[in-house]
Every structure is written in structure tokens, then in C-alpha cells.
Amino acid sequence: MSISQSTTRVWRGRFPYNEIISLLDVNRPFNLAESTSQDLTFGELLDLAGGLESIRDLKLGYGTSTGAAALREAIADACKTPAEQIITTQGTALGLFLLAFETCRPGDEAVLVTPCFPPSRDILSGAGVSIREIKLSFDNGYRLELDRIAASLSAKTKLVSLASPQNPSGVQASRSEIEKLLVLVKQRSPDAIIFVDETYREATYGDDLAVDSLAQLDPRIVTGASVSKALGAPGLRTGWLTVADADLRSRLTVAKMNTVISGSVLDETLATALLRNREAVLTSRRRLLAGALAELAAWRQGERKRIEWVRPNAGALCCLRLRSDVFDDAAVSRFWSLLPHHDLQLASGAWFGESSRIFRLGFGYLPPERLGPALSALSSAMNAAVA
Structure with missing residues (x-):
């Protein structure tokens, strides 16, 4: 029995169950749920550190x-x-x-x-x-x-x-x-x-x-x-x-x-x-995050009649909210149920102690060429939720 299946029963763990654990098991093509910048590879680290040849002798x-x-x-x-x-x-x-x-x-x-x-x-x-x-x-x-x-x-x-x-x-x-x-x-x-x-x-x-x-x-x-x-x-x-x-x-x-x-x-x-x-790692990632944030801001401006946001000061993440004058509670529920059909993944605000009308969007995890298509898919999911 999986952990998610076990939550249909009374949860007896000392630590409360939270659905954020699903991020360790699911990675859809348009993953806007992750809060990290792109994963560093071991090869990139070896190149940065000059090969780390001495690691062969590490006890x-x-x-x-x-x-x-x-x-x-x-x-x-x-x-x-x-x-x-x-x-x-x-x-x-x-x-x-x-x-x-x-x-x-x-x-x-x-x-x-x-x-x-x-x-x-x-x-x-x-x-x-x-x-x-x-x-x-x-x-x-x-x-x-x-x-x-x-x-x-x-x-x-x-x-x-x-x-x-x-x-x-x-x-x-x-x-x-x-x-x-x-x-x-x-x-x-x-x-x-x-x-x-x-x-x-x-x-x-x-x-x-x-x-x-x-x-x-x-x-x-x-x-x-x-x-x-x-x-x-x-x-x-x-x-x-x-x-x-x-x-x-x-x-x-x-x-x-x-x-x-x-x-x-x-x-x-x-x-x-x-x-x-x-500093070498941060410099390149800060450029990527700046470009991704600008692209997200432009998308949000185009969707301002349907969605609100709080612009972040730092990090590869931010909070957005489905407007209540466009999305009633039933539409919010449909929105979440439709995400898998659009290959989308978001982090529900309910995981963090917020309303499910709010979600965390990670804009630094996807490669730059995939962020635009992911945001377009998000617009399509919103279209379907209120159709």
C-alpha cells in the first residue's frame, strides 16, 4: 500500500501527513511545482571543482x-x-x-x-x-x-x-x-x-x-x-x-x-x-531566474483579469491566486482536477496552510525553452476550468 493510499484511513503517524510528499514521486512534463532552480549535475560540479581527483582517496x-x-x-x-x-x-x-x-x-x-x-x-x-x-x-x-x-x-x-x-x-x-x-x-x-x-x-x-x-x-x-x-x-x-x-x-x-x-x-x-x-554557480542561475521571472511577470500581466500574484524578492518560487470573481469554488476544484490532463504540476496552497485557490508556482526548475509552453498550458487549464 502506498503512502497516498494509506491516507484514506485514519492517519496515525506522529508527523502529520502532507500531500507535498507527492513531489518526490511525480514529475510531469510541465512541472511548475518544484521550488528549486534547475538541478546541478555531478559532471557540472566536477568541472567547477577542477575534477575533484582527490575524491578517489576519500575514506x-x-x-x-x-x-x-x-x-x-x-x-x-x-x-x-x-x-x-x-x-x-x-x-x-x-x-x-x-x-x-x-x-x-x-x-x-x-x-x-x-x-x-x-x-x-x-x-x-x-x-x-x-x-x-x-x-x-x-x-x-x-x-x-x-x-x-x-x-x-x-x-x-x-x-x-x-x-x-x-x-x-x-x-x-x-x-x-x-x-x-x-x-x-x-x-x-x-x-x-x-x-x-x-x-x-x-x-x-x-x-x-x-x-x-x-x-x-x-x-x-x-x-x-x-x-x-x-x-x-x-x-x-x-x-x-x-x-x-x-x-x-x-x-x-x-x-x-x-x-x-x-x-x-x-x-x-x-x-x-x-x-x-x-559564485560561479549563482551567477549563471541568477541570470536564468531573472529571465524566468520576467517571462512569468509578462504572462501574469496578460492573465491579470483571472489571476493575482505576489511578486517575490528572491527564490525560484512565488504565490498566485485564482480570482474569486472568475473562479467559484467549483471552478477551483475543476482547475486542480484538470492539471494532469495538461501535463501540469503545481503546489497547492493548502499544503502550506493557505487556500487551494492559491498555489505556489516554481519558475526556475524547467529549462527556459519549456517555461513558456508550461505557462500556456496553465492558461489552457484555466480556460477549461471556467468553460
Whole structure:
């Protein structure tokens, strides 16, 4: 029995089921559901890193629980933070799980900014944390609503979790907003950690420079990121946390030891090579993302009477909404049922805590020559839904 079939019964897992898991099993010709830029190939990485001839002599033993020193140094260069403050993880999601599991105890609360990447919410549920959700608004451009966050903070709050840029919207919080949030947390939740997922931080457009990491803004801020999104290497399963507090860092290292022991030495070696050459990878990908975003913006302008969007600040993703004056609830349902007939794949807003009228569209995953046909297929699906 498949996982999707099992959801027809009562779900008994500690982690909530979310249909986003289908993205690992389905890849339609017009895949606009993925949130990454195009996948990097192993050959491209070998060419960038000068062949990596030394990898033939790599001993496939255990790594260290903090992560390979060379990898942490490469991450430190990207984040402008000391290497000793970095712990590597198998993706950002594991980092958040370890952080939530270690910082929150029964009766503690986490404030979670949504919509969000489903594991960012479901990890907290699986770890037994009580969640106070702050749902941001499409109509407000998914900007942080600091007053609402402040009202949810208390002495019970041990973790505040958000992403910048956000997944699914690609909207980025300003440094000023984070500084204001930091003041609120210090006042109302003196024992809380602020986790900022910066996975898409370097996935900017054209000549736009990435904002600096928040890693060094304040010791109570823990950032997480990975090589998965901006660099196009999710298969390496390599991410990290930046943790300024030495005591918390030690506890997280022990937590990692007791869950996964260490990262793969092969993955960490390849991720090190990738990060050392990240500017070459990012430069070409930023040009592709800029072109794709411009094409998407032009398509959306032509479809403005049927669809709304929130323009992203960074990342290969954004949120669009089917207009309620064109698509009633029945038409929205038909829209989703028709996508496979048009070889289309989208990420439903319901996966992220939004309405199914909203969807995440990934504009960086398809090759440039296939984005236009995919958007045309999307227009055809909308035509059929309201016919």
C-alpha cells in the first residue's frame, strides 16, 4: 500500500501527513511545482571543482557530528560567521527538528509564521511542541505582521520560526523587521530562540546581490540553510545551522549524534566543493531566474483579469491566486482536477496552510525553452476550468 493510499484511513503517524510528499514521486512534463532552480549535475560540479581527483582517496568512514571542518569553513565564508558556530545537518529540515526538540519541552510553545514549507510546521507537531500560528496574508503581500506576532509571544515561547525569503511566496523580511522582532522577543519571551530559514537567500535575480545572512545579528538568532535551493543540489542532503550560543551548540551537536551520528563524508566533500565555487554557480542561475521571472511577470500581466500574484524578492518560487470573481469554488476544484490532463504540476496552497485557490508556482526548475509552453498550458487549464 502506498503512502497516498494509506491516507484514506485514519492517519496515525506522529508527523502529520502532507500531500507535498507527492513531489518526490511525480514529475510531469510541465512541472511548475518544484521550488528549486534547475538541478546541478555531478559532471557540472566536477568541472567547477577542477575534477575533484582527490575524491578517489576519500575514506568512507564516519564524519564528525559538527560537520567537516572544510565544509564549515566554506559555509562560514558564505554566512560571514565564524566556522566554529556552524553545525552541519542533513538539510535545513533536520536542523529545525533538532532545534525544536532540544529547545522546547512539554508545555512550551513555538510561534510559527505561515504559510510555510510543510515540514517547518509538521516538524514542530512531531516533536510535540504547542504551536501558535501567525498566518500572513496574500492581500498584505505576505509581509510580517509584528503586532500579531507580539500578541502571541509569552514566557512559554521558546522558539519563533520563520523563513526569509518565505516558502511558498519568495517574500523576504527586511533587516529592520527582524530587528524589531528581536526587540519584541527579548521583551516578552526572554528564553526564546528565533529561527530564520535562509534557504533562498542567495537565489536573487540578475545582478541583484543577496542580503547578508542574519547569523551575526544577535546570539539568540539561529539561521538555517542548505545547498538544495539556490545552488540546485538537494540530492546532496547537506544543510547547516549557525548557532552563536556555545551551550545550545553543544546540545545540538549531541542531539545530532543521537539521531544521525554524522553527515555523509561524500556528501559533505561534494558540498564543500560546491560552496567554494558558489559564485560561479549563482551567477549563471541568477541570470536564468531573472529571465524566468520576467517571462512569468509578462504572462501574469496578460492573465491579470483571472489571476493575482505576489511578486517575490528572491527564490525560484512565488504565490498566485485564482480570482474569486472568475473562479467559484467549483471552478477551483475543476482547475486542480484538470492539471494532469495538461501535463501540469503545481503546489497547492493548502499544503502550506493557505487556500487551494492559491498555489505556489516554481519558475526556475524547467529549462527556459519549456517555461513558456508550461505557462500556456496553465492558461489552457484555466480556460477549461471556467468553460
